[in-house]
Structures are given as structure tokens and as C-alpha cells.
Amino acid sequence: MRLHIEGKHTGLAPHLMGWIADRLAELNTPDEDIFEARITFVQQKRQEVARVQLQTAGKLLQVTQRGATPDAAIDAALQIIQRALQEVRATRRVRAAMPIAKGEALRTYATSAARQA
16 A cells, blocks of 8 residues: 655644554555555644545545644544445445346446447
């Protein structure tokens, strides 16, 4: 997983960057499906804003959260992204478990192509 952490108009403590890396590694551990994580901190009107973008297999998850401190903002954002990631993984597992009869995908494609014409 590629990890990009940046701060715009704010400084980042080294312990915070290490904590974020550890937390994202925990999120990625069972499935190893996160390709890239981009974390951006911005200071706006005495509030810290944390933007989290996760690129997974076929899905881009984005969350923006505000907090009084960078720690609070990133913690809230990572909690939300964790729930969204669990939903994406659950959907993927359900779809993978659905049997597709031989030739079914071809018929489905032909039906959708006929509707568009």
C-alpha cells in the first residue's frame, strides 16, 4: 500500500504520522486490498480538517472530518472509513459467492446492449 501524508498550512507531529501508518496497516491486514491511501491535513478557522482517500479494488473511498486537534479529526475520519471499507468488503464477498451460470454474463451484456440501442 502506498501512503501519502501531507499537511497544508499546518505541521504534523511524527508520532501522528506513525500512528496513522499503523492504523491503516491494521485496516489493510485481513484483505490487503488497499492500493493507495492519501491523508491530507488542512487548518481552517481554528479547526483541523482531515481528508482521507483510500483506493481499493474498484472503489475510491473519501472522507473529510473536522476536529479541534489533528488527532481528533483523523480519528473520526478513520472510524468512518473503517465502516465504509467493511461495507465494501461485505458487498464484494456476497457478489463473489453468487454463482453465475455459464453464458449468463454474455446474455446479460447482450440484453443491456439491446436496451441502449
